[in-house]
Amino acid sequence: MIDLKNLTISKAHSALKKGDFSATDLVKAYLEEINKKNKDLNAYLEIFADILDQAAEADKEIQQKIKEGIDLPPLLGIPFAIKDNILIKGRVASSSSKILENYVATYDATVIEKLKSAGAIFLGRTNMDEFAMGGSTENSAYGVTKNPFDPSRVAGGSSGGSACAMGADLALVALGSDTGGSIRQPASFCGVVGFKPSYGVTSRYGVMAMGSSLDQIGPFGKSVEDVEIVHKVISGFDANDSTSVSSSDEKISLKKKIGVVPKLMEMEGIDPEVKANYLESISRFKKAGYEIVEVDLPNISYSLPVYYVIMPAEVSSNMARYDAVKFGSKIEGNNLLEDYMKTRGQLLGKEVKRRILLGTYVLSAGYYDSYYGTALKVRELIKKDFERAFEKVDAVLTPTAPTPAFKIGEKTANPLEMYLADIFTVTANIIGCPAISIPSGFSKAGLPLGIQLVAPYLADPSLFSIGKDFEKAL
Amino acid sequence: MISKDDIKKLATLARIEVSEDELSSMAGDIDGILAYVGEIKNALSKEDITAEYPTKNVLREDVLGAQKTDPETLIKSAPESDGRYIKVKKILS
Numbered sequence: 001m002i003d004l005k006n007l008t009i010s011k012a013h014s015a016l017k018k019g020d021f022s023a024t025d026l027v028k029a030y031l032e033e034i035n036k037k038n039k040d041l042n043a044y045l046e047i048f049a050d051i052l053d054q055a056a057e058a059d060k061e062i063q064q065k066i067k068e069g070i071d072l073p074p075l076l077g078i079p080f081a082i083k084d085n086i087l088i089k090g091r092v093a094s095s096s097s098k099i100l101e102n103y104v105a106t107y108d109a110t111v112i113e114k115l116k117s118a119g120a121i122f123l124g125r126t127n128m129d130e131f132a133m134g135g136s137t138e139n140s141a142y143g144v145t146k147n148p149f150d151p152s153r154v155a156g157g158s159s160g161g162s163a164c165a166m167g168a169d170l171a172l173v174a175l176g177s178d179t180g181g182s183i184r185q186p187a188s189f190c191g192v193v194g195f196k197p198s199y200g201v202t203s204r205y206g207v208m209a210m211g212s213s214l215d216q217i218g219p220f221g222k223s224v225e226d227v228e229i230v231h232k233v234i235s236g237f238d239a240n241d242s243t244s245v246s247s248s249d250e251k252i253s254l255k256k257k258i259g260v261v262p263k264l265m266e267m268e269g270i271d272p273e274v275k276a277n278y279l280e281s282i283s284r285f286k287k288a289g290y291e292i293v294e295v296d297l298p299n300i301s302y303s304l305p306v307y308y309v310i311m312p313a314e315v316s317s318n319m320a321r322y323d324a325v326k327f328g329s330k331i332e333g334n335n336l337l338e339d340y341m342k343t344r345g346q347l348l349g350k351e352v353k354r355r356i357l358l359g360t361y362v363l364s365a366g367y368y369d370s371y372y373g374t375a376l377k378v379r380e381l382i383k384k385d386f387e388r389a390f391e392k393v394d395a396v397l398t399p400t401a402p403t404p405a406f407k408i409g410e411k412t413a414n415p416l417e418m419y420l421a422d423i424f425t426v427t428a429n430i431i432g433c434p435a436i437s438i439p440s441g442f443s444k445a446g447l448p449l450g451i452q453l454v455a456p457y458l459a460d461p462s463l464f465s466i467g468k469d470f471e472k473a474l
Numbered sequence: 475m476i477s478k479d480d481i482k483k484l485a486t487l488a489r490i491e492v493s494e495d496e497l498s499s500m501a502g503d504i505d506g507i508l509a510y511v512g513e514i515k516n517a518l519s520k521e522d523i524t525a526e527y528p529t530k531n532v533l534r535e536d537v538l539g540a541q542k543t544d545p546e547t548l549i550k551s552a553p554e555s556d557g558r559y560i561k562v563k564k565i566l567s
Binding site for chain 2: 106239240320337339344360370415419
């Protein structure tokens, strides 16, 4: 029996090396859990039919490398769950939408290419809010994903399937995408680590675009070290992504100072247990030798409204590609215009349509300056606030989400209420900075809670070292 | 206030067929969201923003790069195709 609950990449890696178990044993162990739990949890939309072949291939390579005395690459034989908006050549990628129900990817996303050459195994594709629009995976065309700690609650979103697969031990690591918190918020709801890199550090090539100035792909892991290992493999400059940047692995020297924003914690709607856990987490950082410094972020309260202008604006233009001409499904009309109208009207979900209309509005003549133009300017103000704060501290600490996982159906009637679940996470996407969510305990009802750290642009490695210090300071 | 007619116009611009039911619920939702996001205008009164948004275009030479897939596969992804053509309905009548 492999102890999947406590398995990490490095443990699996050394077991594969020593021959304690094979990649095939490991994949079979996950498959057994998936067969037991996935029907109820709905984490995976599809388990790939060839996973045992993939595992056999990895085992062959492991044997070969051992025979030749070559070190095993860190992800060789490591089983991944992949969010359904990341392309794997020859496999369906539906973004949990009816419009792409039978769409087969025609190329590999850059991150997938990198994982393939690292020898990783893809177990399957995971459920999500349609086109990553949502915070609860309730917007999937293929049913909600349930929280592994309480099936009456959501797993978070939009990468809810990936987070649930991690929390329920249905994968060792997972990939998600994060436009406003879609990795970090479900990670905190499901009790795992989730990481969004600095904008441009990981290639967006081959992930379905939502908000192009905000989107990043990132890993879920059982530990900070696990997301760091995956991040090192999937990041790097890519000429196929026009906003890609080269980042260095150089160690950043830390001031050992964590910033907090007391004003932020006085906002309405923050669960008292989340507040208490946040204060506990501050003590944990003190115990780990960090100084806690109050920082002033005067414009932070504008992050969420800025996000809900910029994101739908970008959504409305990105979604124009689903036109029933180039790819995807099609509903027949009497003429070309009807083809467009019917296909998009009937095959896109309500939240997607809402955001396209909202984006169309804020970009339309007469409103462009007052909404979109203003949002771009305020985005700069928020960035400057953080630049000033980062002169004093290594990272800013907040809860990841204002509440633990909420009940299925609790927030579906009011979109604005659902949007408020992103209140702490959107800022990192607005300013392009790296951010990580780390498990920080449980509520009285046994629901996972998480804290979030945001570091300066390109200071991704800082988050790994601070995060590990936090994990150790129990 | 966003009216049902406004939503209808936006939906036509965005090429989305919206049912009567959806029109009224969308109007209400979008009205609420616009009222909420409208508060960003208050941020600018506090501080003079001289800096423009610092984005720049990323350009490359117009040359064929390494191809990740072939035209045949792409054409087959279209809902309707005919040989090396993607089929669409007549545009000019």
